Amino acid sequence: MIRNARELDAGQLLECDICIAGAGAAGITLARELSASKLHVIMLESGGLDFDGEVQALYQAQLNSDIYNDPETSRLRFFGGSTNHWAGNCGPLDAIDFEARPWLPHSGWPFSRADLDPYYEKAQTYCQLGPFNYDADYWSKQRGHAALPLDPKTTITGIAQPSPPTRFGEVYRSHIGDSQNIQVYLNANLIDITLHPDGHRVESVLAGQLDGKRFQVKARLFVLALGGIENARMLLNCDKVHRGGVGNHHDLVGRYFMDHPVVSAATFFLSDPKIDLGLYREEPPVSALAGSTSAAYGYLKLSDTVLRQHGLNNVRAPILRINRFTASDGVESFHILSSALGQGEVPGGLSVHIGNVVRDFDMVIEGISRRVFDTRLFESANDMNFLFSDVMIEQRPEASNRVSLSLERDRLGLRKAIVDWRLADADKENLWRVIELMAKEFGRAGLGRIRIEGEHGGRTFGEMLSFGDHHMGTTRAHKNPRHGVVDGDLKIHDVANLYVAGSSVFPTGGHVPPTLTIVALAIRMANHFRQITGKR
Amino acid sequence: MSVLLGIGATNLLAVPSQTVGAVAAPSRTALQSVRRVGEAYLRLRPTESEREILRAALFCNLRQTCNNVPTGDSASHLNSELRALVEDDFASGRTVLLDGWVLSESECRLCALHVVG
Numbered sequence: 001m002i003r004n005a006r007e008l009d010a011g012q013l014l015e016c017d018i019c020i021a022g023a024g025a026a027g028i029t030l031a032r033e034l035s036a037s038k039l040h041v042i043m044l045e046s047g048g049l050d051f052d053g054e055v056q057a058l059y060q061a062q063l064n065s066d067i068y069n070d071p072e073t074s075r076l077r078f079f080g081g082s083t084n085h086w087a088g089n090c091g092p093l094d095a096i097d098f099e100a101r102p103w104l105p106h107s108g109w110p111f112s113r114a115d116l117d118p119y120y121e122k123a124q125t126y127c128q129l130g131p132f133n134y135d136a137d138y139w140s141k142q143r144g145h146a147a148l149p150l151d152p153k154t155t156i157t158g159i160a161q162p163s164p165p166t167r168f169g170e171v172y173r174s175h176i177g178d179s180q181n182i183q184v185y186l187n188a189n190l191i192d193i194t195l196h197p198d199g200h201r202v203e204s205v206l207a208g209q210l211d212g213k214r215f216q217v218k219a220r221l222f223v224l225a226l227g228g229i230e231n232a233r234m235l236l237n238c239d240k241v242h243r244g245g246v247g248n249h250h251d252l253v254g255r256y257f258m259d260h261p262v263v264s265a266a267t268f269f270l271s272d273p274k275i276d277l278g279l280y281r282e283e284p285p286v287s288a289l290a291g292s293t294s295a296a297y298g299y300l301k302l303s304d305t306v307l308r309q310h311g312l313n314n315v316r317a318p319i320l321r322i323n324r325f326t327a328s329d330g331v332e333s334f335h336i337l338s339s340a341l342g343q344g345e346v347p348g349g350l351s352v353h354i355g356n357v358v359r360d361f362d363m364v365i366e367g368i369s370r371r372v373f374d375t376r377l378f379e380s381a382n383d384m385n386f387l388f389s390d391v392m393i394e395q396r397p398e399a400s401n402r403v404s405l406s407l408e409r410d411r412l413g414l415r416k417a418i419v420d421w422r423l424a425d426a427d428k429e430n431l432w433r434v435i436e437l438m439a440k441e442f443g444r445a446g447l448g449r450i451r452i453e454g455e456h457g458g459r460t461f462g463e464m465l466s467f468g469d470h471h472m473g474t475t476r477a478h479k480n481p482r483h484g485v486v487d488g489d490l491k492i493h494d495v496a497n498l499y500v501a502g503s504s505v506f507p508t509g510g511h512v513p514p515t516l517t518i519v520a521l522a523i524r525m526a527n528h529f530r531q532i533t534g535k536r
Numbered sequence: 537m538s539v540l541l542g543i544g545a546t547n548l549l550a551v552p553s554q555t556v557g558a559v560a561a562p563s564r565t566a567l568q569s570v571r572r573v574g575e576a577y578l579r580l581r582p583t584e585s586e587r588e589i590l591r592a593a594l595f596c597n598l599r600q601t602c603n604n605v606p607t608g609d610s611a612s613h614l615n616s617e618l619r620a621l622v623e624d625d626f627a628s629g630r631t632v633l634l635d636g637w638v639l640s641e642s643e644c645r646l647c648a649l650h651v652v653g
Contacts, residue, residue, distance in 0.1 A: 439638035444626035452636040 002079075002177045004048075005188035005209060012215040016042040016183070018529060019205060019217045021190040021234075022225035024081020025515055026501035026522045028168045028176065029126055030223060033526030035179035038535040042217055043176075044188040044207050047078030049169070054210060054411075058189070061229065061417040062406050067462045068259075068421040071229050074469035079186060080169020081227065082469075083515070088165025090127050090516040091134060091158070092120045094314060096304045097394075097510035103311030106256060106397040107508045110479045110488035119520035119527075126519045127163040128171070130296065134159040136279070139296045145278030147298060148447060154306050155441040157298040158316060162282065163515070188215075190226070191412050193238040193246055193498070201496045210411050221529060225501040225522075228257070228471025232403040232504060233417045235475065235485075235492075247475070247485045247492040254403035256476050258395040258509050260468030261423055263461075264453060266435050268319060268387035271448040277387070280319040300389075300438055301511065313394040313427070315434040316511040320388055325381035330360020331367045388453075392468060392511045393431050396424055403474050428461065470514045472506040489528050490521065501525055567650075569635075574647035576634040587652045590645050594621075618642065 008014075018034065020027045023045035034041050047055045059072040076084045093113065100108025121132040133139075136147045136157040147157040176182050185207070191214065192206040202222045208214035224231045232254040236245035245253055279298040299318040307314065325331065333353035340347035347353060357364055362378055369377045395401075401422065405415040432452055439450035455461050478484025481493035490505050492498045501522050503514040530536050578585050584593060625631065625640030632644045639647075 436633055436638055440626065440629070440631050443631065443638060443640065444623075446623065450638060452633070452638070454636055 001179075001182070002049075002173070002184040002186065005044075005185040005207065005215065006211075006213070008185070008213070008215045010213045010215070013204075013218065014042055014183075014215065015218045016040040017219060017533065017535070018042075018221045018223065019044065019219035020223045020225055020501075021205065021207075022046075022081065022227065022230075022502075023079050023169065023184065024225060024227065024502070025083050025168050026518050027223070027225035028080070028172050029123075029519045029522035030225065030501055030526050031176055031179075031182050031184075032126075032172050033523055034529065035176065035182050037181065037526075037530055039181060039529065039533060041182045042219065043182065043184045044190055044205075044217070045079050045184060045186050046189045047076075048186045049079050049173075051076065051078055051084075055187075058410050058412065059230075060410065061419050062408070064418060064420045065422060067465060068419065069467050069469055071417075071419070071471070074467075075227055075229075075471075078169070079173065079184075080167055083166060083168040086163075086165050086515060087513075088127075088163035089160055089513045090129055090163050091160045091512045092116070092520070093510040093512050093517055094304070096307060097314060097508060097512075101308075101311075104313060104396060104508065106476075106483070108478070109507055110477050110484070116517070116520055116524065119523045120516065122523050123516050123519035124161075126166070126168075126523075127516055128166045129161045129163055129516075134161070134296075136298060139298070140279055142296070143279055145276050147279055148275070148277075148300075148445070150300075150441050150445050150447075152303060154303055155438055156301050156303050157279065158301045159296050159298055160318075161296045189412055190224075190234060191414065192240075193222070193234070195238070195241040195246065195495070197241065199241045200494055202498045208412065219497075220533065221497050221499065223499045223501050223525070224475075227502060228474055228504040229403050229417055229419065231500055231502060232257075232474035233405065233414070236403075236405050237414045246498065247495060249494065250482050252476065252483075252485050254474050255399045255401070256397040256473040256507075257401045257403055257419070257421060257471070258397055258473040258506070259421065260392050260470045260509060260511065260513065261395060261427070262390050262392050262466045262468060263431060264388065264464045264466075265391040265431055266317060266389040266439075267451045267453055268389065268442070269448045269451065270387070271446055275447060277319055277321075281321075302434055302437060306437060310433065310437070312434055313396060313430050314511045315391055315393045315431060317389040317391045317435070317438060320390060322386060322388055323381060325363050325366055328360050328363035328367075329356040330358075330364045333357050333360075334364045334367065389435075390466070391431060391435065392513075393427060393434075394509055394511050396427055396430075397473055397476070397508060398424060401473075423461075423465075468513055470503060470509065472503040472509045472514060475500045475504040476507045477505045478507060490525055499525060570647045570650050572635050573637055573639065573644060574649070574651035577632065577644040577648045578651060580632070580634065584645070584648065585652065587649065590649050590652065594642060594645050594649075618646075 017039040018041045020043045023043055031043050056077050059075055061071050075082045095113040098109040098113045124132045139159050140146050187209050188207045191208050194204045196203050204216050204218045235247050235253045239245045282297045299316045301316050333356035336347050337353050366378050366381045369375050402420050404418045406418045408416045410416055435452045442450050475485040477486045486492055486500050486505050490499050503518055584590055621642045622640045625642050630641045631638055
């Protein structure tokens with residue numbers, strides 16, 4: 001049943017077996033997994049069924065970074081969470097990502113990829129993907145395009161599967177709404193976690209709406225599924241029993257914040273334009289499975305052997321095509337000129353921009369035509385110019401990258417988040433080294449050359465950088481409470497009944513977008529709950 | 537590669553240019569890239585900054601001897617030999633990172649030859 005918390009009385013007490021705060025990919029998967037059980041579940045969602053600017057504003061944070069994306073725009077705060085705008089790129093983390101890698105401080109998950117595989121397989125269905133098969137040979141046959149003939153001892157074709165993308169709030173809304181044992185409360189913000197005075201057990205949580213009405217939920221088990229920044233912010237805010245916040249005895253909550261930086265790091269030049277790159281194109285296969293959106297595409301990555309040999313973090317390099325229109329300097333200069341002149345300013349490099357527009361005038365006209373008349377004029381706009389790679393890198397966990405609390409409070413009275421994020425020089429060096437090794441293999445295989453697009457020609461690293469907006473690491477999992485906020489069951493160390501779901505538990509993030517892993521972990525958590533409660 | 541081999545065959549290794557029909561004339565931008573790479577290579581290895589040293593280094597590898605620097609080989613023959621040399625460079629790990637390019641040593645020397653003239 002899905003209800004509006006505004007219908008509740010002020011001060012009302014609700015009771016259940018499991019209280020889940022947050023209805024994104026993690027929360028919805030967990031609730032759906034428990035929907036067939038004998039467990040009574042209450043799910044609290046801050047937003048409604050649609051976007052609401054006032055609710056979204058609760059994400060406002062202070063960013064101590066000029067380049068990092070504002071969470072108020074990168075997340076969504078209504079039923080379905082950020083799956084309401086995610087891109088859908090899916091895959092499991094690599095086995096090596098779960099290992100404690102001697103060259104990567106703070107790496108190592110409390111369980112292995114093999115432990116997670118059964119849950120990954122089920123997660124495929126949640127994300128509306130094809131079979132749990134990420135083997136390049138398999139998908140080569142499915143798509144009828146061979147993988148590049150690279151030496152698998154050094155460079156491998158990895159596989160990603162695109163979700164439609166699944167809007168969890170839409171796809172699973174009726175199932176959850178129809179479930180007798182699930183009650184969803186919309187417009188229900190988690191405001192406080194009330195610990196027993198000994199600090200080792202949650203007794204209840206306080207929830208409420210922006211208008212000030214409050215209610216209480218008592219449960220046997222509680223789950224935070226609020227997102228990578230909000231999970232930490234909530235734990236830090238709840239500091240009545242423990243001064244540093246819940247689960248923060250070792251000053252780990254909020255630290256080791258990571259994302260997947262995406263860097264326009266490489267350009268590919270093929271030795272033969274007829275080289276088949278079909279497997280690497282983001283298109284569905286010819287033989288799409290019935291009732292599924294089965295699709296997959298390839299990218300390049302280094303083998304585990306090379307990663308170990310050189311002590312490197314994981315990196316993926318998709319091979320993307322760029323056409324004449326997209327690559328047009330004239331179009332870009334036209335935008336810069338329009339924007340500046342519209343504000344009565346003269347942009348820097350005026351003569352260069354005018355030159356670009358004149359030289360690329362047909363593409364400028366193409367752009368105007370597309371925008372104003374929704375019409376395409378020049379077929380040559382689709383001509384392929386070159387191949388490039390937006391490389392997704394595994395950011396090393398660093399304690400100084402963190403979510404902490406500002407003195408400023410939001411409308412619910414909670415202190416807002418401060419987000420400190422920077423990319424270590426070692427991560428940049430790691431990136432260049434990975435591309436160099438790939439380039440050597442590309443050359444050895446006779447496929448062509450790869451150019452590393454570093455900080456040359458006046459281009460800064462920041463101009464090459466974008467983000468997956470994958471917030472990870474702020475409640476990292478580790479068996480030892482000195483190194484992790486949650487344990488292998490994703491329960492907060494020293495708090496008997498408080499769990500954390502979502503990518504905040506990732507100790508490291510690999511090069512893989514996190515949603516499939518988030519969903520797999522939620523399925524695993526539901527399994528754990530059924531076991532420990534004895535209610536199946 | 538075709539740009540590099542074209543420059544190498546016609547301008548740098550004293551092969552008569554009329555024998556290079558199969559290789560398209562490189563564009564101005566491509567030549568600028570070749571020059572940048574060549575200059576970067578010469579900065580990296582200043583001991584190779586003379587034409588004869590570069591030619592000798594190339595052909596020591598190409599012919600396994602330094603006593604047989606050609607003056608009149610056909611372009612196609614030379615191109616295929618250079619290709620094999622470049623492949624061997626990559627297979628043996630003789631690569632150099634210059635101006636963002638990961639190139640074989642022989643490619644870099646060809647670019648450097650373009651610079652020293």
